[in-house]
Amino acid sequence: MKKILIMFFILMVFKSQLWAQHYITLGLGFSGAFFDSEDLDRFKETYNSVNSPYLANYMRGIGGAMGLRWEIGYRYIGRLGTAVLIGMQNYKSNDAAQYQNGEVRNLELKMNSMYVESEIGHTRKNFFVNGVLTLFFDRKLTLKSKYSGPTSEAVKNPLNGTYNSDTSISTDMGIAIGIIKEPIILTGKITYPLFTGGGSNILQDKRVEKIENGTDIFPNDYEDYCFDKTYDGVASDIDGLKILVTIALVIPLKK
Numbered sequence: 001m002k003k004i005l006i007m008f009f010i011l012m013v014f015k016s017q018l019w020a021q022h023y024i025t026l027g028l029g030f031s032g033a034f035f036d037s038e039d040l041d042r043f044k045e046t047y048n049s050v051n052s053p054y055l056a057n058y059m060r061g062i063g064g065a066m067g068l069r070w071e072i073g074y075r076y077i078g079r080l081g082t083a084v085l086i087g088m089q090n091y092k093s094n095d096a097a098q099y100q101n102g103e104v105r106n107l108e109l110k111m112n113s114m115y116v117e118s119e120i121g122h123t124r125k126n127f128f129v130n131g132v133l134t135l136f137f138d139r140k141l142t143l144k145s146k147y148s149g150p151t152s153e154a155v156k157n158p159l160n161g162t163y164n165s166d167t168s169i170s171t172d173m174g175i176a177i178g179i180i181k182e183p184i185i186l187t188g189k190i191t192y193p194l195f196t197g198g199g200s201n202i203l204q205d206k207r208v209e210k211i212e213n214g215t216d217i218f219p220n221d222y223e224d225y226c227f228d229k230t231y232d233g234v235a236s237d238i239d240g241l242k243i244l245v246t247i248a249l250v251i252p253l254k255k
Contacts, residue, residue, distance in 0.1 A: 020078035025085070025185060027248030029069035033091050034241045035062060035109075039220035039234040046222040047097065047105075057098040062109050067091035069244060073117075077180055081123040081130060086116050089136065102150035105159075111238070113139035119176055126180045132191055134172040141165040141236045143203050143218055159225075161205035163218040165236030168197035172242065182250060189244040202233030 044061045052058075071087030091111040098104050113136040121130030142164050147157040154160065174191030203218045210216040217233035219225035 020076070022253040023075045023077065023185075023250040024253060025071070025073045025075050025083075025248040025250050027069075027071040027073075027085075027087075027185075027187075027246045029071065029187075029244050029246030031067045031069055031089070031091070031242055031244040033065045033067065033093075033243075035065055035091075035093065035238050036240045037062070037234070037238040039232070040238065042220050043218075043222055043234065044095070046224075050223050050226055051097065051099070054099050054101075055097055056100045057096070059095050059097045059105075059107075062093045062095045062107060063240075065091040065093035065109070065111070067111075069246065071117075071246065071248070073248075075119075075185070075250070077123055077126075077128065079123055081119070081121055081128045083119040083130070084117070085119075087114070089113050089115055103155065104148050104152075106144075106146045106148065108144040108146075109238070110142045110144075111139070112142075113137065113170075121176070128176075128178050128180075130176045130178075132172070132174045132176045132189055134174075134191060136170045136172070137167075139168045139170060139198070141198075141203065141238060143234070145218065158213065158215045159218075161207070161210055161215070161218075163203035163205045163234075165198055165203055166201045168201060168236060170196040170198075170239055174242075180250065182252070185246075185248045185250050187244075187246045187248070189242075189246070191242045191244070193239045196237045196239040198236035198238075201236045203236060204233065 044059045048058045067090050069089045071085045073085030075083040093109045095107045115136045117134040119130035144162050147155045171194045172191035176189045178187035205216050219231045220234050221231045224231035
């Protein structure tokens with residue numbers, strides 16, 4: 001019995017080596033994110049409260065975002081599958097409040113970052129399930145605020161501007177499920193932040209005229225902003241759950 005088990009183990013190892021394969025991958029992915037920010041939530045609530053008598057449609061909040069991902073990497077498909085990927089990720093989300101006279105306050109949030117991602121997990125035939133750890137770096141956020149009239153032309157307003165963050169880093173952990181059929185790998189991932197930097201960085205429009213007017217910081221409380229009270233700026237540690245689908249071209253290296 002022991003000999004049979006040993007032979008079975010040797011055969012399984014030999015079999016795994018037969019289908020083990022190294023790849024270079026080139027991929028494009030589509031991603032949805034569900035952002036969470038106490039500062040933006042407070043801005044939405046206070047903006048709606050202050051302007052409630054005049055609004056036809058209220059701000060809903062910047063929560064859901066869509067984005068694209070580009071990647072290049074190395075992937076080993078074997079019993080213990082691994083991958084190392086590098087690339088770029090971006091997201092975009094919009095919100096708006098419409099007034100009864102047809103005027104609109106538009107907000108557009110963009111997030112861009114580079115990333116390095118590692119995977120490790122189990123492979124069975126051409127199907128794999130891996131754990132994922134992602135480091136995002138050179139992470140930048142931009143919030144554009146624009147007030148426009150019924151003809152969509154910009155109306156001068158002190159809250160108008162392009163508010164940017166300093167660069168920061170963040171890390172995500174999650175799971176990847178994929179299937180390979182040369183020359184394509186299709187992968188689905190769900191990740192959630194372990195750490196998000198930028199809590200001490202605020203979204204700021206650094207144009208000279210904005211700084212001189214004291215309107216260079218995007219407020220986390222619109223009511224305090226309107227009544228010249230002390231307020232904090234919106235912090236750039238905006239992050240959340242991410243769902244990704246990636247399709248990649250695989251280039252075999254060696255058997």
